[in-house]
Amino acid sequence: MLRLVIAFFIVPFLASPALFAQKTTRLLANWQYLQSDLGGSWEAVRPVGEGSPESVPVWQDITLPHCFNARDAVDPAGNYYRGPGWYRTQLTIQNPYRQGRTLLHFEGAGQKTDVYVYTTKVGSHVGGYDEWTIDITEAVEDFKKSDVFAKQFKGNVPIVIRCDNSRDLEMIPSGMSDFNVYGGLYRYVNLTYAPTVSLDKIFATADVDPAGQAGKLTVGGRFRKPAEQSAAAVSIRLLDPQGKTVDQTIKSLNDLTGDVSLWQTTLRKPQLWSPDSPDRYTVAIKLMTATDTTTYTEKVGFRSFEFVEKGPFKFNSKRLLLKGTHRHEDHAGVGAAMTEDMIRTEMIMMKEMGVNFIRLGHYQQSRIVLDLCDSLGILVWEEIPWCRGGLGGDLYKEQARRMLTSMIEQHFNHPAVIIWGLGNENDWPGDFPEFDKEKIRLFMRELNDLSHRLDPRRRTAIRRCDFCKDIVDVYSPSIWAGWYRGRYTEYKSVSEQEFGKVNHFLHVEWGGDSHARRHAEEPDQAVATVTTGKGVDERTGDASLHGGSTRMSKDGDWSESYIVNLIDWHLKEQETMPWLTGTAYWPFKDFSTPLRPENPVPFVNQKGVVERDFTPKESYYVFQSYWTDKPMVHIYGHSWPVRWGTAGAQKLVKVYSNCAEAELFVNGKSQGVRKRNSQDFPAAGLRWQVPFNAGSNQIRVVARQGNKTVEDEVTMQYQTEKWDKPAQLILEKIGEENGVSTLQARLVDDRGIACLDAANYISFSLAGDGRLLNNLGTSTGSRTVQAYNGRAIIRVESGAGKAVVGVQSPGLPTALLTILPLKQ
Incomplete structure (x- = not known):
């Protein structure tokens, strides 16, 4: 029989490689969510009035992906929700395969998840960042035999899911980690129909000799439900990047x-x-049965690739400086529930900034991210969320082992991945009474051995745990020059x-916070x-805003002006370090964190080069000027509308460009x-001291690279009047588009002169129709925010009637502004 099967399928396969495919559908719509706990799954599916005069209230209609903490993670009023939440939907399940399997595939859900078909629990998972699959075949078939299938659910199958992100000391990551431990179905959920026997995982290893002359491909597989079929056949083709078949085989399998x-x-x-030619x-x-x-x-x-001992990084036998950044799965208005389009936008922005390397901190991330790294040419360090707090017990360690195994097996085939990360800041105690360095070393060694067994071709790494640095292949110490310590x-x-302290060095995490739209005439004054x-x-403690030694993180102005200087210095120095493997700036985008309520944007780590909604900061263009080849030019200060100084003073204008010269x-x-010299x-020499007129000034630059020119321009006001301390708030409407009004609050002194260095906290409120577009964790999307150069912006969505917006700052009179409804 097997020979007949093989013979029957050889010819069609060679002629048409896509005859059938495992059928998968993203489950996006027709979901409801309840943010609280239930007594059990029955309360999610019972008919209204069944056993109770009332149904459970406040189910919300939502689409997936969905995060518990889409807004409250950055709500300045207090801590984000950590607890259970329930989801429910109804599916029409019609498996086209005879005796096929019906699967629910979760690309990630936080943090503990239970899954039910009607009231039958079909599976659970612990861990918010790895993929997992539950076979619901039997439960669905049993439910279809019940009366309620036809009567109550009209031929649909009810699916109920409980997620829980409650604090649990025996789970990773630790609540001490500097990021939110989100809850919800924040990655895609898929309904998959598979045949009786299917490939669960494919392991494909593509090796090449250092000279690039000979390649070897090894393909292995792991089958789902292999006991139900003792024999099968596989036909395999290898297609080159242009889609041409270069080799093929057919093989019978008896085990x-x-x-x-x-x-x-x-x-x-x-x-x-x-990275330059990501050809796959x-x-x-x-698979034929x-x-x-x-x-x-x-x-x-x-x-x-090779990390040369006591030397640089080589890729395809040539030295490659890793130009990297970091990513958290976090975005304004959605929390961790980033859509595929959002993720694609983010990764393309990184590539356009010149990134060729990324550390995915501090947990496994969406398969979409890894696919984009492959297609864009971005090398990857991916890690499990053993992050801070110490070392827990058996459940804790088993989760770490399981997540490491899942990460390596799920992302094994991605050519972008070069490093498996085993932990981050494991020298940071706090979750347990015991902090035993030797026990941490022992477990780190166990994870290191496990990683090498699962994947001997990639390297292992950790960041900032000096007493474990000899265990892993690659080590990153903590170097925050000019921010948490030093200059x-x-x-x-x-x-x-x-x-000099390790065999293989790679510097990840450097930089500093910058409050978007805040600028300074003398940014290095506190240095x-x-x-x-x-x-x-x-x-420990130096990341806080209180106590300890003098440092820019506590005593600096958090201006974009300072951070561009810090980044500029790092990048120009990296060009003179031939031994350097590379670095990764922390992070690409601002992200939410429960540990930073006092930041200028509360509960946001503001070290990103773009804001939480993808708005670039000035530092984005500094990286472009060093790391990209496509001609670009950017005048510093597009978000700096008013500069200040004395009449007739020379003011510094900086231009960031990768071009040879600029005028x-x-x-x-x-x-x-000026000629560019890194x-x-x-600013690589592209700076000018120029006189400004009082009032408006037009600034334009023309940069040249060979026969190509690029331009940029900006208008800046110049204020020569000196100001006293803030005495009043002025609230004004400065724009309107598509029913959204942009409001600006300004701090002025008792003579009405703008206080351009004021950094008071400003809070917005609204009464009446409409709503503030807040809880976004951005400089223009938080109802409480520190002023940037004496101002703060908020946006208001108009309603059917009028609204009154108020703005307050401690010690100052409240200012009010009436917003009228749009004309119908």
Whole structure:
């Protein structure tokens, strides 16, 4: 019989590689959510009035993905919700496979999840960041035999899901971690129909020799329900990046248990995957049994890499400086529930900034992220969320082992991945009475061995746990030059010291916070008060805003002006460090955190180069000027509408560009041409001291690279009047679009002069129709925010009637503004 099956399918497969595919549907719509606990799943499915005169209230209609904490994570009023939440939907289930399996595939759900078909519990999962699948076949078939299937649910199958992100010391990540431990179905949920026997996982290894002359592909598989079928056949094709078949095989299988070897083949001079040319091959597998035929595809990339001992990083045998950043799964208005379009936008913005490397902190992330890293050419360090707090007991350690195994197996085929991260800041105690370094070392060694067993080709790494740095392959110490300690000018010397302490050094996490739209005429003024020569790392307490040594994180102005200087210095120094493997700036985007309620935007870590809604800060363009080739130019200060100083004073104008030269014009007059020199700090020599007129000033730059030119321009007001302390608030409408009004609150002194260095907290409120667009965790989307240069912005969505918006600041009179409804 098996020979007949093989013979029947060989010819069609070679002619048409996509005959059938495992059928998967994203379950996006027709969901309801309840933020509280229930007595059990029955309360989610019982008819109204069944056993009670009232039904459970406040179910909300929602779409997936959905996060408990889409808004409250950055609500300045208090802590975010941590507890249970319930979801329910009804599915029409019609499996096209004879005796097929019906599966629910979760791409991630936080943090503990129970799944029910009607009132039958079909499975549970612990851990908010790995993928998992539950087979609901039997439960669905049993439910279809019940009376309520036809009567109450009209032929649909009720699915009920309980998620819970309550604090649990025996779970990772720790609540001490500097990010929100979100709850909900915040990644996609899929309904999958599979044949009786299907491929659960495919493991494809694409190796290439250092010279790039010979490639070897090894393909293995793991089957779902192998005991129900003793024999099958696979037909496998390898397609090059242009879609041409370069090799193929067909193989009969008599044992489907365990991890099964499917194919091994060699290629001469394969097209290599790299950040500049992310070329991928396709492995197309056709699984044939006596009853079903299913096709699967996986993308692979041939590449080699090496962390040279006491030296740089090599990729495909050439030195490559890793130019990296970090990512949290977090966004304004949705929390962790980022859609595929949002994720794509974010990753493309990173690539356009010049990124070729990313550390996914501090947990496994969506398969969509990994796919985009593959297609865009961004190398990956991915890690499990063993982050801070210490080391728990058996349940804690078992979860860490399980998540590490899941991460490696689920993302094994991605050519972008080069490092598996085992932990972060594991030297930070707090969750348990005992903090035993030797026990942490023992478990770290266990995870390191497990990683190498599962995947001997990739490296292991941790960040900031000095007493474990000898265990892993690659180590990153904590170096926060110019922020948590020290001055940014110490960055190179401290990095050289740390480089000498380990065999393989990679610096992840550096930078500092910047309050978007806040600027300073003298941003480095506080640097003179910072002690040098005593380390530039992050220590317990130094991340707070109180006490401890003088440091820019506590005593600086948190301006964009300071951070662009810090970043500029780091990037220009990196060009003079031939031994450096690379670095990763922390992070790409601002993100929410429960540990920073006193920040200028409450509960937001503001170290990103873009805001939580993708709005670029000025620092984004500093990176572009160093890391990209496409000609670009940017005048510093697009979000700095008013500068200040004395009449006739020379003011510094900085331009960030990757072009060879630039010419600046102020109010139509050329200020001369400057040549770019990356070692001429700041702004690589593209800076001018120019006179400003009182009032409006037009600034334009023309940059040239060969025969190409790019331009940028900005208008800045120049204020020469000196101000006293803030005495009053002025609230005004400065724009309107599509029913949304933009309001600005300004702090002025008792003469009405704008206080351009004021950083008072400002709070907005609304009475009447309409709503504030707040709880977004951005400089213009928080109802409580520190002023940036004496101002703060909020947006208001108009309602059917009028509304009154109020603005307050401690010690100042409240200001009010009436917003009228739009004309119908």
